[in-house]
Amino acid sequence: MPLVTTKEMFEKAYKGGYAIGAFNINNMEIIQGITRAAKKLNAPVILQCSAGARKYASHDYLVAMVKAAAEETGLPIALHLDHGPDFETCKSCIDGGFTSVMIDGSSLPYEENIALTKKVVDYAHAHGVTVEGELGTLAGVEDEVNVSAEDASYTKPEQVEDFVTRTGVDSLAIAIGTSHGAYKFKPGQKPQLRFDILEEIEKRLPGFPIVLHGASSVNQEHIKIINEFGGEMPDAIGIPEDMLRKAASMAVCKVNVDSDIRIAMTAALRKHFAENPKHFDPRQYLTPARELIQEVVEHKIDVVFGSTGAAK
Ligand code: G3H
Ligand code: 13P
Ligand code: ZN
Numbered sequence: 001m002p003l004v005t006t007k008e009m010f011e012k013a014y015k016g017g018y019a020i021g022a023f024n025i026n027n028m029e030i031i032q033g034i035t036r037a038a039k040k041l042n043a044p045v046i047l048q049c050s051a052g053a054r055k056y057a058s059h060d061y062l063v064a065m066v067k068a069a070a071e072e073t074g075l076p077i078a079l080h081l082d083h084g085p086d087f088e089t090c091k092s093c094i095d096g097g098f099t100s101v102m103i104d105g106s107s108l109p110y111e112e113n114i115a116l117t118k119k120v121v122d123y124a125h126a127h128g129v130t131v132e133g134e135l136g137t138l139a140g141v142e143d144e145v146n147v148s149a150e151d152a153s154y155t156k157p158e159q160v161e162d163f164v165t166r167t168g169v170d171s172l173a174i175a176i177g178t179s180h181g182a183y184k185f186k187p188g189q190k191p192q193l194r195f196d197i198l199e200e201i202e203k204r205l206p207g208f209p210i211v212l213h214g215a216s217s218v219n220q221e222h223i224k225i226i227n228e229f230g231g232e233m234p235d236a237i238g239i240p241e242d243m244l245r246k247a248a249s250m251a252v253c254k255v256n257v258d259s260d261i262r263i264a265m266t267a268a269l270r271k272h273f274a275e276n277p278k279h280f281d282p283r284q285y286l287t288p289a290r291e292l293i294q295e296v297v298e299h300k301i302d303v304v305f306g307s308t309g310a311a312k
Helices: 007-016 028-041 051-057 059-073 087-095 110-126 157-167 195-204 220-228 241-249 259-275 282-305
Strands: 020-024 045-049 077-084 100-103 130-135 140-142 145-147 171-174 210-212 252-257
Touching: 007 020, 007 252, 020 028, 020 077, 020 282, 028 045, 028 059, 028 259, 028 282, 045 051, 045 059, 051 059, 051 077, 051 087, 059 077, 077 087, 087 100, 087 110, 100 110, 110 130, 110 157, 130 157, 157 171, 157 195, 171 195, 195 210, 195 241, 220 259, 241 252, 241 282, 252 259, 252 282, 259 282
Parallel strands: 020 045, 020 252, 045 077, 077 100, 100 130, 130 171, 171 210, 210 252
Antiparallel strands: 140 145
């Protein structure tokens, strides 16, 4: 099956009260772990890469591998640019086979965010590609950008209709208390999301797909394995799964996950090397890493996002 845009996926997800998992990809094993899970559960999926992932793996390799996954699985798969930093990067992805892009103007002044997002939308829509915009700033680390909790700001519901109408975006990422990276809440801190803001946005934009970034849950078992086998990860608390389930039953149609995949892969590799110090064949150590990624993604699709069986 050819790659698809996010349009139909989101329409169905909104009506069905579930969300599509959007997983960050950097190499073949990650792509396979994710798409094997999606295939097993017959779920549509978004494979997204950051500018950093494009630099690491190169555009052409990523596109070719994602196309191979869509071909092999027969699933609706969208290839999405995560946190597009500027028009040129978005254009290069649109010209180069991506079916969806995010333009992240969230750190710009409001009017500049609108102008940049609209420029990307105009180009993308002329080429049949969907666009995600962002309003509000998440805390955390993405690429080299580190936003402190003090500098993060919730999305202002009174801006969303104006932003969506004037830019023409197909989906909107909002800030309601999630954050990027493995360290979202301090130990002892009670995780909280501003569902009141989500509700208000949902009222103002009925039927419009909302996106949650920074939505990893940070599996405590995996952190334990990493630390048991020589790693040094401080206590980390992620977004509780019941909150993500609730968001998915509301207007949230896309949930972004990267850290949980990184943590799973690291846990599997550390454990494997500790238990098999003589191994040096990448197929031996990358197999359990790919398997644990698959396990994580299956759990998210089935239990957290509710998209099992949605690839009809
Ligand atoms: O939100 C950012 C994603 O986790 C991608 O991270 O820019 O380090 O590839 P990256
Ligand atoms: P996490 O760091 O919570 O996995 O978030 C990833 C993300 O939002 C990618 O855009
Ligand atoms: Zn993000």
